[in-house]
Amino acid sequence: MDETERKQLARKRLTSVLTKHVIANLRTLEQKISDAGPNNQRIDPHILTPVRKAMEEEGVVARRSAGSNTWYYLGNTSQDLVETRLVQQVADFKAFTGNKIPQRIGQALEIATYRALMQGNIPEFFGRYTNLDAHDDSTLYSKQEPPQYIGGLSLPGDQCLDFMVRHDEAGYLGLECKNIREWLYPHRTEILETLAKCVALNCVPVIIARRIPFVTFKLMSACGVIVHQTYNQLMAHADAAVAARVKHKDSLGYHDIRLGNLPDSRLLKFIGTDMMNVAPDARQKFDKFKDLLQAFSSETISYPAFAAKVRRRLAGKNEEKDDTDDEYIDFQEFG
Numbered sequence: 001m002d003e004t005e006r007k008q009l010a011r012k013r014l015t016s017v018l019t020k021h022v023i024a025n026l027r028t029l030e031q032k033i034s035d036a037g038p039n040n041q042r043i044d045p046h047i048l049t050p051v052r053k054a055m056e057e058e059g060v061v062a063r064r065s066a067g068s069n070t071w072y073y074l075g076n077t078s079q080d081l082v083e084t085r086l087v088q089q090v091a092d093f094k095a096f097t098g099n100k101i102p103q104r105i106g107q108a109l110e111i112a113t114y115r116a117l118m119q120g121n122i123p124e125f126f127g128r129y130t131n132l133d134a135h136d137d138s139t140l141y142s143k144q145e146p147p148q149y150i151g152g153l154s155l156p157g158d159q160c161l162d163f164m165v166r167h168d169e170a171g172y173l174g175l176e177c178k179n180i181r182e183w184l185y186p187h188r189t190e191i192l193e194t195l196a197k198c199v200a201l202n203c204v205p206v207i208i209a210r211r212i213p214f215v216t217f218k219l220m221s222a223c224g225v226i227v228h229q230t231y232n233q234l235m236a237h238a239d240a241a242v243a244a245r246v247k248h249k250d251s252l253g254y255h256d257i258r259l260g261n262l263p264d265s266r267l268l269k270f271i272g273t274d275m276m277n278v279a280p281d282a283r284q285k286f287d288k289f290k291d292l293l294q295a296f297s298s299e300t301i302s303y304p305a306f307a308a309k310v311r312r313r314l315a316g317k318n319e320e321k322d323d324t325d326d327e328y329i330d331f332q333e334f335g
């Protein structure tokens with residue numbers, strides 16, 4: 001499917017979803033169009049967003065702000081119907097983002113990763129949850145963060161990685177867990193911050209997140225970054241009622257939410273086998289591209305410049321050539 005066909009499909013699916021759902025936020029649109037449906041009908045966010053913006057400019061799609069979020073609907077929809085559906089979804093969105101639920105969501109994936117590290121026969125790692133058996137998950141657990149330094153290398157302020165693993169051949173790996181709904185494109189703050197911390201400590205970066213698009217995997221893997229998609233957002237058992245509300249197809253539609261902080265078979269395999277097996281090769285790539293990762297994460301160079309330099313270095317070409325036509329640059333700013 002070429003770009004024109006993908007844009008046409010994005011327009012068709014946006015119209016269909018908003019007709020049925022009436023009004024939706026960005027994460028709901030992505031869930032129903034980018035995450036769900038037949039594979040050949042899915043449209044990634046970097047295509048979906050510019051099409052939605054074009055439909056707004058045409059007056060086909062309109063927007064509303066409510067509940068600290070932006071909501072989208074077809075411009076010809078009855079305002080009474082829009083208002084009714086908006087009130088319902090804003091209430092669920094506020095429940096999802098309040099009462100310390102975001103903090104518990106953040107801990108859930110970290111704890112699942114910690115359990116996978118414990119079960120994966122990893123001989124040496126840093127970062128530890130100390131009271132998982134002391135109470136249920138309605139209360140935040142206590143964590144001992146990994147060190148902020150390795151020898152003479154250190155992180156500024158109170159920054160730290162989620163976990164650090166020592167590999168016999170690859171040296172240290174720096175793990176970051178991002179249990180969020182947004183897809184992690186290369187320019188996302190979560191990616192830049194992870195790269196900056198790992199470059200500072202000379203750790204091979206490991207990023208674990210719900211959704212990591214192909215462009216991120218392709219570009220970051222070439223630079224020695226190890227990535228893993230969970231395909232689920234974990235929530236505490238204590239928040240089961242809220243999870244049920246936001247998972248419902250007529251609410252926010254976040255159908256991939258899974259309760260608990262236990263690692264699934266994919267995460268166990270990634271931590272115990274895959275991550276450790278690819279680490280030596282990732283270290284060689286990371287060392288080769290560390291200077292570009294440092295410049296990109298500090299925003300000394302832009303994403304297009306970074307991607308172009310990576311491509312040229314891989315091809316053994318002049319990195320300073322003034323050229324932004326790059327196979328990695330296949331998305332626009334979105335949000």
